Amino acid sequence: MTNRPTRYRSALHHRIPGGRDGRRMLLVALIDKIGTGLWAASTALYFTYVTGLGIAQIGILVGVAGGIGIAGAPLAGRLADRFPVTRILIAAQLLRAAALLALLTTDDYILLVLYSALGAVPDRATNVLTKLYAARAAGPERVRYQAINRTVANVGWAIGGLAAAAALSAATSTVYQLLLVGNALSYAVMAGLTFTCAEPPAPSRVVAKSAPASAAAGNTPEATEATEASPPSPWRDRTFLAFTATETALFLDDTILQVAMPLWIVHATDAPVGLAPLLLVLNSVLVVLFQVPLSRFGATTSAARRLLIPLACLFVAGTLALAASAADGRWTAVTALVVGAVALTFAEMVHATASWELSVALAPDDAQGAYLGVHGLAGSTQRCVGPLLLTAVIATGPLAWPLLGAGLAASCAVQYRLVRAKAAERSLSVPTVTVSEH
Template identity: 75%
Template sequence: MRRTPLKDRIPGGTDGRRMLLIGFIDKSGTGLWATSIALYFTYVSGLGIGQIGLLVGVSGGFGIIGAPLAGRLADRFPLTRLLIGGQLLRAAALLALLTTDTYALLLLYSAIGAVPDRGTNVLTKLYATRVAGPERVRYQAINRTVGNLGWSVGGLGAAAALSVATSTAFQLLLIGNALTYLVMATLTLRCAEPPAPVRVAAAPGPHPDATQPAPPTSPWRDRAFLLFTANESVLSLHDSILQVALPLWIVHATDAPVGLAPALMVVNSVLVVLFQVPLARFGATTEAARRLLVPLACLFAAGTLAFAASAAGGPALAIAALTAGIIALTFAEIVQATVSWELSVALAPAEAQGSYLGVHALAPATQRFAGPLLLTGVISAGPLAWPVLGAALAATCAVQSRLVRRTLTRPSLSVPTATVSEH
């Protein structure tokens, strides 16, 4: 049997493949710079630990507005122009750091750069949604896999540069990341503007949704979508569990060696690369994605129970339980990403798709702020807190499933839609 060429198995055609390359370059540059931000401000700018913490925290908080702002603009302007503008602004804000060691200016430039950085994630997702059509879940899975590979490449490059540990090396890493934004902007210029979706009018005759009121066009007035987004912030906790709780739990509550933490993070990355795309087919429709909330609840429960068991005593048990827990939570991460991609688009009215996805992007941002605080509390409370957290996550899955089933009485973007080009 003749195999389909790889390029033909990627949704979105030439523009879809080009945007995947842009995503790879983006994550490579971010991986190059993200691991050296604190060291740059320490060795080049001469900042203290407290100053660096405040700078990163303030710029991160300021950057939260980038997601809803980008979504709002995407409903009014062509996506490609917004992407190019965001990439150029990211490059300019980053290069501006080279011009000063004044703390107020470093804070200002970092905050300015954080806005398009967060906004670009929304615009990229929206572009994928439009260019890949009904295959958007598969496309996003491929994009996430490519992004993980990009992070790895960038991280290896940063590790090589940081072995030198000179001011020049840190400055070259910053310039290297800025150059990736310029390359991305150049490639985006060659991408066609994808058509914006418009819902097909309902066929004449009785319709089960005929008595339903028209959905609000602003996500801020859509209570169901705001609740969905709030639930999403809870279901995104796997990120803080892996990034924050895992190393702290290993050190403070188990007999496992400290070196197990980075090893398990490698396991996480490898599993995501191997399984994100194959498993995406199980959430390719709205109803299929909603049904995945049941196995997601089971994975959360299994992972948190394994973390609790790792504190029972002995290095062998700790290593085995933590490994099992990471495997379960990695598959929870994969499933949750698939569910989130499909349902967030399905719940968004076509006429306000950008605004809705911009608000939805606040879920991971909220989790990144609140998650570490919550999980340090779980660690302090001891092993029994993990099953409680698992039960809370499973209950959130149940609430989310019921909410989505009730809300999706209006037409879903998973069914065929008519489209018109943006001009």
């Protein structure tokens, strides 16, 4: 009886990769998405009713901020190879809060665009930094940790969205401002929690610190020169750049589900408009239920590579279902849309699992941050280009969906071949990473 509490605590400790700090960072992710859910649901309304912007002005503001925000991913990755990732995360969180609160101080359009852009850079940076923290802290269990993190994030989004929906029933300027302040406060709380987390080992900084010691030990000039050489650059790695390009295409699942599907329902099908938010709820529920169980199928690099085959099939099935939803009849449309949403949601989860493992495995240890920063450009670029591409698909009509599915399947095939080539070059060995429990 006396040993049972100890065994229970031990099991609880190992349930979340990364130990105590891993659990704290999951709490940070939950708070992040709750706050973001509060603000995301009211952003357009805030700019419309509080600052008095028109639809075209809001569109330009969002587009400019998104374009400038693309720089956040590679910048964060480069910094994380030189400085503690937790400290950069804290700075990013505080900058997000400051940029958001700055919106309360002005109605000037130029300043609103500037503050929104300043907030978009650390926002995109945070995505890369949290992934890098997981790679360093969770080590071989990084895929499972990222799956848990994504599940927690979806729960946070749901909580924030529901809270915003309840608050927006009042529909006053004060409510919009309070939602903005609530999101800013969530960033401050996140910074405080991140400050309590231990810094995980960073291979790039370990290599850098070992250079003087090697020279002092009297190593040969050749060895000293190799140690002091600059780390590899992802911008000169053609294979990794091609991998990132295919990732930009595969990240389209996000925009299909959140942007294209609601527009498609309204403009091309007989399905009721109210189905659109229900499909997004279905997406969140499926992610919460299945993202963690699916992560075990991508726990190694070879397993993650094999996932690209079912991923291609899911993309084809989902886009064919969307094409079929344009047929006459309400129930035919509803059935096809549900099938498409389920297939594309599983594509989203399978791609997330494969992407987490492959992007880290393809990155050299001494330039992990820089490589993951470049990989982060895939998601950021897709957010800018994806809506334009998919609105063109919708305008073209049902036949465009199978063509898109074929293109996504081809991207999977290209990526499958790229990873095999890299495996032959580097054997895709993944070092075990330990994390301090202090």
